[in-house]
Amino acid sequence: MPHPHLPARGAWAARILVVALAGLAVFIGFAITTQAPASAEGETIGVNLRTSLSGPIEGVEVTVTDDQGDEVDQGQTDDEGRYEAELPGPGEYTVSINPDDLPDGVTAGASTRQVTISEGDTPTVPFALSDGSTGQGGGLGRIPQLLAEGLRFGLLIALCAVGLSLIFGTTGLTNFAHGELVAIGAIVAWFLNVDAGISLIAATAIAMVVGGFVGWLNDIALWRPLRRRGSGLIAMLVISIGLSLALRYLLNIVFGGRSQPYSDYRGQRANDYGPISLTDKDLLSILVSIVVLVLVALMLQRTKIGKAMRAVADNRDLAAASGINVDRVIRFVWVLGGALAALGGVLFGLSDEVFWDMGFRLLLLMFAGIVLGGLGTAYGALLGSIIVGVFVQLSTVVIADELKYVGGLLLLIVILVVRPQGILGSRARVG
Amino acid sequence: MSEFLDILALSVKALVSQSAVFFALMGVGLNLHFGYTGLLNFGQIGFALLGGYGVAISVSMWGLPLFVGVLIGVIAALVLALLLGVPTLRLRADYLAIVTIAAAEILRLVFRSTPATEITGATQGLSAFGGEFYALAPFETQRTYDFLGSTWTGRETWACLVGWILVTLFSLLIWQLMRSPWGRVVKAIREDEDAVRSLGKNVYSYKMQSLALGGVMASFGGMILVLATGSANPDQFQNANTFLAYAALILGGTARVLGPVIGSMILWFLIAFTDAGLAALIRNGFIPDEILSRADVANIRFVLVGVGLMLLLIFRPQGILGDRREIVLDAS
Numbered sequence: 001m002p003h004p005h006l007p008a009r010g011a012w013a014a015r016i017l018v019v020a021l022a023g024l025a026v027f028i029g030f031a032i033t034t035q036a037p038a039s040a041e042g043e044t045i046g047v048n049l050r051t052s053l054s055g056p057i058e059g060v061e062v063t064v065t066d067d068q069g070d071e072v073d074q075g076q077t078d079d080e081g082r083y084e085a086e087l088p089g090p091g092e093y094t095v096s097i098n099p100d101d102l103p104d105g106v107t108a109g110a111s112t113r114q115v116t117i118s119e120g121d122t123p124t125v126p127f128a129l130s131d132g133s134t135g136q137g138g139g140l141g142r143i144p145q146l147l148a149e150g151l152r153f154g155l156l157i158a159l160c161a162v163g164l165s166l167i168f169g170t171t172g173l174t175n176f177a178h179g180e181l182v183a184i185g186a187i188v189a190w191f192l193n194v195d196a197g198i199s200l201i202a203a204t205a206i207a208m209v210v211g212g213f214v215g216w217l218n219d220i221a222l223w224r225p226l227r228r229r230g231s232g233l234i235a236m237l238v239i240s241i242g243l244s245l246a247l248r249y250l251l252n253i254v255f256g257g258r259s260q261p262y263s264d265y266r267g268q269r270a271n272d273y274g275p276i277s278l279t280d281k282d283l284l285s286i287l288v289s290i291v292v293l294v295l296v297a298l299m300l301q302r303t304k305i306g307k308a309m310r311a312v313a314d315n316r317d318l319a320a321a322s323g324i325n326v327d328r329v330i331r332f333v334w335v336l337g338g339a340l341a342a343l344g345g346v347l348f349g350l351s352d353e354v355f356w357d358m359g360f361r362l363l364l365l366m367f368a369g370i371v372l373g374g375l376g377t378a379y380g381a382l383l384g385s386i387i388v389g390v391f392v393q394l395s396t397v398v399i400a401d402e403l404k405y406v407g408g409l410l411l412l413i414v415i416l417v418v419r420p421q422g423i424l425g426s427r428a429r430v431g
Numbered sequence: 432m433s434e435f436l437d438i439l440a441l442s443v444k445a446l447v448s449q450s451a452v453f454f455a456l457m458g459v460g461l462n463l464h465f466g467y468t469g470l471l472n473f474g475q476i477g478f479a480l481l482g483g484y485g486v487a488i489s490v491s492m493w494g495l496p497l498f499v500g501v502l503i504g505v506i507a508a509l510v511l512a513l514l515l516g517v518p519t520l521r522l523r524a525d526y527l528a529i530v531t532i533a534a535a536e537i538l539r540l541v542f543r544s545t546p547a548t549e550i551t552g553a554t555q556g557l558s559a560f561g562g563e564f565y566a567l568a569p570f571e572t573q574r575t576y577d578f579l580g581s582t583w584t585g586r587e588t589w590a591c592l593v594g595w596i597l598v599t600l601f602s603l604l605i606w607q608l609m610r611s612p613w614g615r616v617v618k619a620i621r622e623d624e625d626a627v628r629s630l631g632k633n634v635y636s637y638k639m640q641s642l643a644l645g646g647v648m649a650s651f652g653g654m655i656l657v658l659a660t661g662s663a664n665p666d667q668f669q670n671a672n673t674f675l676a677y678a679a680l681i682l683g684g685t686a687r688v689l690g691p692v693i694g695s696m697i698l699w700f701l702i703a704f705t706d707a708g709l710a711a712l713i714r715n716g717f718i719p720d721e722i723l724s725r726a727d728v729a730n731i732r733f734v735l736v737g738v739g740l741m742l743l744l745i746f747r748p749q750g751i752l753g754d755r756r757e758i759v760l761d762a763s
Contacts, residue, residue: 174528174529234525235748238740239744241737242737243741245733245737246733246738248671253727253730253731253734364536368533371526400545403541403544405536405540409533409536410537413530416522416530417517
């Protein structure tokens with residue numbers, strides 16, 4: 001079936017996006033060079049108490065005890081709401097805060113937390129604080145901060161989603177196993193970084209190669225044979241779910257059920273940039289995402305293979321008839337998608353820790369981004385993902401933090417009611 | 432040898448256990464959605480969650496009688512069907528897939544969130560709502576019974592019995608429906624929506640009826656699950672369960688009345704057998720702990736189900752009972 005497809009409008013949106021992203025990259029690159037990286041030695045345990053309404057909470061008594069019940073350290077949070085205890089070594093520790101010291105209106109979900117510290121760990125123990133705010137103006141001061149975090153998150157989703165969208169565009173496959181490419185990338189980098197002691201940047205590069213290889217393997221071993229057999233798209237969709245289940249629980253067995261951080265760039269403190277404060281790794285994450293996405297956009301726009309990819313996505317038969325090797329293009333899309341997903345996974349692991357089903361959690365947001373932008377279009381995925389990321393973070397002004405993904409998924413459903421073809425999509429694809 | 436017999440007894444029990452009933456109920460509903468109408472519902476577990484929590488919340492939090500709880504669960508499932516169907520049933524199949532999976536995940540995340548604690552008990556879940564249900568049992572539910580070499584508690588027996596009665600009733604309903612004009616329209620929609628539309632049928636309305644009816648069946652599955660386990664917990668309703676139900680359905684044979692029932696029984700027999708078998712192999716040192724620990728065994732089942740689902744679709748999409756001419760899925 002022929003698809004009338006993004007003519008002038010898509011290209012126009014693409015150009016604006018590229019320019020905007022490039023400008024942002026320059027700005028952030030400038031910002032990042034003015035800051036020196038922070039680092040920590042030995043095992044420490046940190047507490048950071050703040051809520052949107054009260055800001056940082058000062059003077060809360062924090063007690064750290066070891067597994068014998070002996071007190072290791074005691075102190076109060078400083079004017080940034082922070083407290084850090086140095087630990088004698090790895091082991092089980094209990095951190096408790098004195099709920100009576102919290103300001104009026106702020107309540108703690110649990111006032112003690114147990115933490116297992118391994119060699120070199122410097123975690124910040126999360127205490128879920130509730131200030132009873134439901135968004136009636138209370139959290140509005142956080143909006144610039146949330147926008148920045150949303151941008152970081154949205155760019156990360158975009159990195160993962162571009163491949164998913166291109167695969168859909170070129171093959172028609174709704175690949176439910178794409179999240180596992182993300183998780184594989186993050187987990188490969190984790191093993192290289194934590195177990196093998198390779199620096200995270202090198203580990204990321206290797207993880208991207210592995211991700212690209214897994215994408216290639218996906219196509220060669222499974223999807224190309226199925227395309228050759230002329231399998232139905234729905235059947236392929238269910239097969240991708242089988243693949244996703246198998247890979248996801250395999251990752252659980254290999255990686256374990258707990259979430260784990262990388263060993264590099266831990267315990268960074270946030271630096272203030274006007275109304276927003278970001279850690280260096282967050283800034284780096286934004287910068288890397290932007291650079292990579294701009295490169296992808298340039299490739300799609302300028303290079304021969306990029307044009308071929310868009311041509312195949314647009315009309316496969318016509319592309320084949322005009323001499324494009326469709327199978328080669330699809331293989332390239334899989335490799336590219338796998339590598340980008342791996343990078344996205346590492347960036348997600350850097351901000352939220354690595355866990356076995358991170359891929360599935362991101363997958364639904366990727367779908368939200370892709371559907372919002374327009375199914376099957378590369379720039380649509382980019383734009384839609386950024387909007388979803390920003391929306392997810394901004395929604396925490398109104399709803400509890402643990403429900404923020406729900407906001408993104410609700411957005412997905414609302415888009416389908418209002419504009420099912422998405423922002424950059426065309427009506428003929430919706431069918 | 433006795434160990435092998437124990438494993439076999441456990442597996443035979445799994446054939447008719449609460450898990451098999453639960454997935455049979457979800458599967459019968461899915462069969463209506465997917466096998467007969469061609470709707471790609473990936474959020475079946477969401478309907479089950481609403482059914483289960485409908486009973487749990489009504490009885491333990493609001494103190495309502497059991498039958499009102501059942502009614503609330505059914506109504507909640509109907510409302511979900513409407514909410515999902517209105518935006519997506521007019522769109523292409525994969526949109527329904529994405530939206531239903533998202534909706535099921537939303538429900539689970541909301542039910543386990545801290546702000547919902549006062550209604551749903553958050554991650555702790557709810558318990559102590561089964562009293563009235565077990566009082567209905569015609570036999571003593573406090574003692575244990577022996578069937579086929581395995582031990583059953585009275586409560587388990589009663590829950591499974593009611594579950595299988597429901598499975599029978601729903602299967603009979605599906606069998607009759609598919610012989611009726613309604614069933615023929617629905618099957619025609621699966622084959623060619625536009626053709627049905629050109630005959631003047633309201634395709635959208637038929638799809639909605641199918642979605643609602645199948646969803647209600649799943650909600651009964653959720654009720655049986657929470658009553659049999661004695662607690663309603665959001666993590667009983669992981670989305671992976673929807674795909675287990677798909678695996679059961681496809682294994683048994685889609686678009687066959689008994690397909691999901693037989694599929695679910697066989698699936699749980701296989702799962703129990705591999706679980707217990709692997710555990711025994713690890714216990715006796717045949718599999719070293721470094722390769723596979725006891726804790727990993729529960730995950731192996733999903734790996735096997737995932738691989739099995741792929742192989743089934745690629746090599747035998749009609750499953751055990753299916754008819755190749757009547758399936759939506761054809762990967763060969």
